[in-house]
Amino acid sequence: MAKKLFYKIGEACKLLDIQPYVLRYWETEFPFLSPDKSKSGQRVYSERELDIIRRIKELLYEEGYTIAGAKKKLESELTEGDDGKPVVVPASESSDSDAEEEKVDSGLREELDTVAENVKTLRSGIEGALTQAREILDLLDSKAS
Numbered sequence: 001m002a003k004k005l006f007y008k009i010g011e012a013c014k015l016l017d018i019q020p021y022v023l024r025y026w027e028t029e030f031p032f033l034s035p036d037k038s039k040s041g042q043r044v045y046s047e048r049e050l051d052i053i054r055r056i057k058e059l060l061y062e063e064g065y066t067i068a069g070a071k072k073k074l075e076s077e078l079t080e081g082d083d084g085k086p087v088v089v090p091a092s093e094s095s096d097s098d099a100e101e102e103k104v105d106s107g108l109r110e111e112l113d114t115v116a117e118n119v120k121t122l123r124s125g126i127e128g129a130l131t132q133a134r135e136i137l138d139l140l141d142s143k144a145s
Contacts, residue, residue, distance in 0.1 A: 006036070006044040016053055026056055029067050032078060052078075 004011075013020050027033050033052055035043040045053070055077070059070035 003047065006038075006046060007050065008038075009035075009043045009045070012045045012050060012053070016050065016057060018053075018057060023053065026053070030056060030071055030074065032075070 007015065009020050009023060013023055016023075027035070030052075033049065033056070035045045035049055038044050052074070055074060056070060059065040059073055060067070065073060
C-alpha cells in the first residue's frame, strides 16, 4: 500500500495486523494516541500515529509489557515535535534511565512471579487442610449417628 497522509481505521488495522476493537481500546488506554476524525466522523490515522501504534504493539506483544508498563515506557520515549504532536524516539536514543527502568520492571516481574508462586502454594495447602477438615467432620458425624 502506498504511503498516504491518513489511513482509515480498517486500513490502519490491516497494515498493523491488529483488530479494530484492539486499536479502539488502546486509544482509551494511551491518551497520546488520539486520531483525528474525518468529516464523516471516521477515525483517521497519520503515519506518526501508525508509528506510535506499532511501538505499542511491540511493547505489549513482543517485549511483554503490561498496558500500564507500556504506557509508562512509551511516555518516556515520546518527545514534543515542532507541531506539538508526539514523536517516537528510536530505542537507540533512549537514555540510561530507560535501561535502569527496564531492570526495575524485570525485578518487579520476578518478585510478582515469586509472590504468585507462594500464593499458589498457600492455596494448595489451604485446600488440603479443608479436605482433611471435611473428612474429620464426616467421621465425627458418622460416629454420632
